Amino acid sequence: xxxxxTIRNLxxxxxxxxxxxxxxNLGIRKGEILAxxxxxxxxxxxxxxxxxxxxxxxxxTITVRGHDTLKDFRAARRxxxxxxxxxxxxxxxxxxxxxxxxxxxxxxxRDDAHLERVLRQLSLWDKRDARILELSGGMKRRVLIAKAxxxxxxxxxxxxxxxxxxVELRRDMWRVVEGLKADGVTIILTTHYxxxxxxxxxxxxxxxxxxxxxxxxxxxLMQRMGQKQMEIQLQDPVTEVPAALADFxxxxxxxxxLIYTYDAQGERTGITRLFSALPDAGLxxxxxxxxxxxLEDIFVNLVNGDAA
Amino acid sequence: MNIGAIRAIYVFEMARTFRTLLQSIVSPVLSTSLYxxxxxxxxxxxxxxxxxxxxxxxxxxxxxxxTVLVQSVNNAAFGIYFPKFIGTIYELLSAPASFVExxxxxxxxxxxxxxxIGLIILATSFFFVDLTILxxxxxxxxxxxxxxxxxxxxxxxxxxxxxxxxxxLVPLLVVTPxxxxxxxxxxxxxxxxxWQTVTLFNPVVYLVSGxxxxxxxxxxxxxxASLAAIVVFTVACIAVIALIFRTGWRIxx
Numbered sequence: 293x294x295x296x297x298t299i300r301n302l303x304x305x306x307x308x309x310x311x312x313x314x315x316x317n318l319g320i321r322k323g324e325i326l327a328x329x330x331x332x333x334x335x336x337x338x339x340x341x342x343x344x345x346x347x348x349x350x351x352x353t354i355t356v357r358g359h360d361t362l363k364d365f366r367a368a369r370r371x372x373x374x375x376x377x378x379x380x381x382x383x384x385x386x387x388x389x390x391x392x393x394x395x396x397x398x399x400x401x402r403d404d405a406h407l408e409r410v411l412r413q414l415s416l417w418d419k420r421d422a423r424i425l426e427l428s429g430g431m432k433r434r435v436l437i438a439k440a441x442x443x444x445x446x447x448x449x450x451x452x453x454x455x456x457x458x459v460e461l462r463r464d465m466w467r468v469v470e471g472l473k474a475d476g477v478t479i480i481l482t483t484h485y486x487x488x489x490x491x492x493x494x495x496x497x498x499x500x501x502x503x504x505x506x507x508x509x510x511x512x513l514m515q516r517m518g519q520k521q522m523e524i525q526l527q528d529p530v531t532e533v534p535a536a537l538a539d540f541x542x543x544x545x546x547x548x549x550l551i552y553t554y555d556a557q558g559e560r561t562g563i564t565r566l567f568s569a570l571p572d573a574g575l576x577x578x579x580x581x582x583x584x585x586x587l588e589d590i591f592v593n594l595v596n597g598d599a600a
Numbered sequence: 601m602n603i604g605a606i607r608a609i610y611v612f613e614m615a616r617t618f619r620t621l622l623q624s625i626v627s628p629v630l631s632t633s634l635y636x637x638x639x640x641x642x643x644x645x646x647x648x649x650x651x652x653x654x655x656x657x658x659x660x661x662x663x664x665x666x667t668v669l670v671q672s673v674n675n676a677a678f679g680i681y682f683p684k685f686i687g688t689i690y691e692l693l694s695a696p697a698s699f700v701e702x703x704x705x706x707x708x709x710x711x712x713x714x715x716x717i718g719l720i721i722l723a724t725s726f727f728f729v730d731l732t733i734l735x736x737x738x739x740x741x742x743x744x745x746x747x748x749x750x751x752x753x754x755x756x757x758x759x760x761x762x763x764x765x766x767x768x769l770v771p772l773l774v775v776t777p778x779x780x781x782x783x784x785x786x787x788x789x790x791x792x793x794x795w796q797t798v799t800l801f802n803p804v805v806y807l808v809s810g811x812x813x814x815x816x817x818x819x820x821x822x823x824x825a826s827l828a829a830i831v832v833f834t835v836a837c838i839a840v841i842a843l844i845f846r847t848g849w850r851i852x853x
Contacts, residue, residue: 306853344694347853366602366696374694380687384619389612396608397695439691 295319296371296447296478297343302352304338304502312338314502315352320447320480325473326507327493328482329591335502336482337377340449344374356447370398373445377452377482379432383425387416390424391438398443410441414468430461437468448472450481454488466492486588490514500595513590521583522563524550527576536573540566556584605697609705610712613679617713624675625717628667632721635663636728639785650787651818656729660722661812662784668718668743669750669779669804673771676710676754681761684851693852699845703755703838710751711744718743731815738823739814745830746807750775752837759841759850778804783812788820803829 297320304313312335320326330336341347343354345365354361359368382390391407411417414434419427424435433453440448450469454462462485469479469492483489489496490510497507506513529548533540540562543551554561570577617624640656647655683689692702725731733739754771761767782804788796799805800821810826813819819826844851 341853344690346690346693348848369694369696372694374690376687376690378687380690382682382686382688389615393608393612394691396611397605397691397697399602399604399696401604 294322296322296357297480298353298355299339299343300353302339302342302354303350304335304342304347305350312502313342313349316499316502316504318497318504318507320478321495322478323473323476324494325469325479325481325492326495326497327489327510328480328497328499329484329486329489330482330499331595334499336499337451338502339499340374340451340480340482344372344449345369346374370443371446373440373443373448375433375436375440375448375450375453377455379429379436381424381432381435383423385424386420387411387422387424387427387435387438388420390435391442394439395442400443406444407438407442410438413441413471414438430457430464433457433465434468441472445477447478447480450479452482452484454483454485462488486591498591498594505594514584519589520554520556522552522554523581523583524552524570524577525579525581526550527578530575534573534575537566537569540569602695602697602701605695605701606705606708609692609702610709613706613709614712617709624713625720628671628717629720629724632663632667633724633728635659635666636725640728650790651816653816653818654729657731658787658812658816659785660725660729660731661815662779662808663725664718664721664743665746665782665804665808665811666776666779666784667721668714668746669775669807670771671717672710672714672747672750673754673757673775675713676707676751677758677761677767677771679706679710680755680758681767684758685764689851699842702845703752703841707748707751707755710754711747714747714751715744718747733815734817735814739811742807742811742814742826742830745834746811749830749834749837752834752841756837756840756844759844762850778802779808783808783820803833806830 297318299316299318299320302313302316302318303311305311316335316339318339328336328339338347342349343356343361345361349362354368356368356371359371361368385393388407388411391411392402392404395403395407408417411420414437416431416434416438419431424432427435437450437453453469454465457465466488469481473479481488481493493510495507496510496513498505523545526549530544530550531548532544533542533550537550541553543553545551552563552566554563567577636656639659644655644659649655650658683692757770758767761769781799782802783799784804788799788805788809791799806821806826806829809820810823810830813823813826843849
C-alpha cells in the first residue's frame with residue numbers, strides 16, 4: 293500500500309544540543325495503524341510534533357500525501373489531526389464550542405452535522421453542552437480526539453492516548469481507533485503499553501535514542517524475533533542441569549523443571565535431540581509446556597541492543 | 601489565507617469576554633466612572649479651564665486612553681498567554697494557519713473589546729461633563745488605531761511572558777506610568793520646559809495629544825506627529841511578531 297506520510301532524513305537538535313531525532317526515515321502506509329514504541333525520551337513525541345508543525349525540524353523532509361509540511365504546510369496540515377499526550381483543554385469551555393473552534397482553525401466551515409457524528413462516535417453527544425471541567429479524565433481524552441477529528445483528517449496522530457486511563461477505558465479507546473481505521477483514517481499512535489501495540493497495530497515501529505530501530509508488520513515481527521521457551525517437567529525435579537545435557541540452552545525452573553529456549557523459526561529447534569538425550573541423563577519426562585515470547589520481550593531486547 | 605481560523609479565534613475570544621462580562625467590561629467602566637467622580641467632579645470643579653475646556657471634559661480623552669491602552673495590552677496578552685499556559689497552543693501551531701491569521705484573530709478580538717470599553721466610557725462621560733467632539737471621525741480613527749497597535753503590543757507581551765507575574769509586569773509597571781505621565785490629566789504645556797522635552801520621549805503623549813485634538817481641536821504635539829507615532833508603533837509591533845513566529849521564540853521548540 294502507498295505511503296501517505298513520508299519522512300526522510302529527519303533530524304532535530306534542540307537549542308541545548310540534545311539530538312532528539314537522528315536522521316529518521318519512515319514511511320507510513322495509507323489506512324494502517326502504526327504503533328511507535330519507545331522508552332521515555334526516545335523521540336516519539338518530538339517525531340509527532342515535528343510532523344504536525346509544533347516543532348521545527350533541524351533538517352530533512354516530511355510530506356503528507358505529497359505535500360511538504362514546511363513549503364506547503366496548509367495543505368499538509370489539513371490532512372493531519374493530532375491528539376496530544378497531555379490533556380490540554382480550556383476548562384470553562386463547553387464541549388461543542390471547543391470542537392467547533394478546532395474545526396474553524398482548520399478552515400472548515402460550520403458543519404454541526406459532522407460534529408454531531410464525531411461526538412456520537414465518541415459517546416460525547418450527551419455531553420455536548422457540558423463544560424470541560426465537569427468531565428471525567430476519560431471523557432476529556434475523548435474530547436481531544438473529537439477536536440482532532442473535527443476537520444475530518446486522513447492521518448491521525450495519537451500521542452499516548454491511553455496513558456493513565458483504566459483498562460476498561462483503554463479497551464474502549466481501542467474500539468474507537470479501530471472504528472476510525474475502518475473509516476479509512478491512517479493512525480499513528482505512540483504508546484508505552486506493549487499490549488496496546490499488540491492488540492491494535494498493523495505495524496510496529498520501535499524508536500530509541502532518536503533512531504527508528506525497526507518498523508515491521510506486527511505478526512512478522514513477532515514471528516521473526518519471537519523466541520519460544522519450553523518448560524520440561526520431570527518425574528524427579530532437578531537442582532542443576534545434568535552434564536549430559538550441557539550442550540543445550542537449559543536453565544533450571546523455579547520448581548525443579550528444565551527451561552529450554554529455542555528459536556521457533558530456526559532450521560532445527562533441537563527439541564527431538566533434547567528429548568532423546570533426557571533418558572541418557574537419567575531423567576523421566578512428565579509434562580511439557582511451551583510459551584511464545586511477547587512483544588514486550590522483543591521490545592526490551594531491541595532497546596537494550598540485544599536483538600541482533 | 602485561512603479566514604476561517606481568524607474567525608474561529610475571534611469568536612472564541614469574544615465568547616470568553618461574554619463569559620466574564622463583569623471582569624471584562626463592567627469593571628473597567630466602573631473604575632473609570634470613579635475617576636470622573638474624583639478628578640472631574642470633586643477636584644476638577646476647583647481647577648480652571650485647561651486649553652479653553654473645563655477640566656472635567658479635558659480629562660475625558662486621557663481617561664479613555666488610559667483604559668483602552670491597559671485593556672488592549674491585557675486582553676491580547678492574556679489571549680495568547682492562556683493557551684501557552686494550559687497547553688492548548690498546540691492546536692494553533694498545528695493548524696493550517698500562518699502567524700498573520702493567528703495574530704489577526706487574537707489582536708482583532710482584543711482590539712474589539714477595548715474599543716467597546718472605550719466607547720462605553722465615552723458614553724458614560726456624557727453623564728458627568730458637557731462634551732463636544734469636534735472631529736468624531738478622527739476620534740474614532742485614533743481610538744481604533746490605538747486599540748489595534750496596543751493589542752499588537754499586548755500580543756508580544758503574552759508571547760514573552762513565562763508566568764502570570766510577567767504578564768502583569770509591563771501593563772502595571774510600564775504602560776500605566778507612561779499613560780499617567782503622558783498628559784492624560786494635564787497638558788504638557790503646564791510642565792516646566794525641561795520636563796516638556798523629557799515628556800516628548802513618551803510615546804503615549806502622541807496618542808493622548810492626537811486623541812484630545814479630535815475632541816477639542818487643540819493638541820500638545822502636531823496631529824500628524826501623533827498619527828505617525830501610532831503608525832510607526834504598529835509597524836514595529838507587526839515586525840516583531842513576524843520575527844517571533846519566524847524564529848518560533850517562546851512558542852515553538
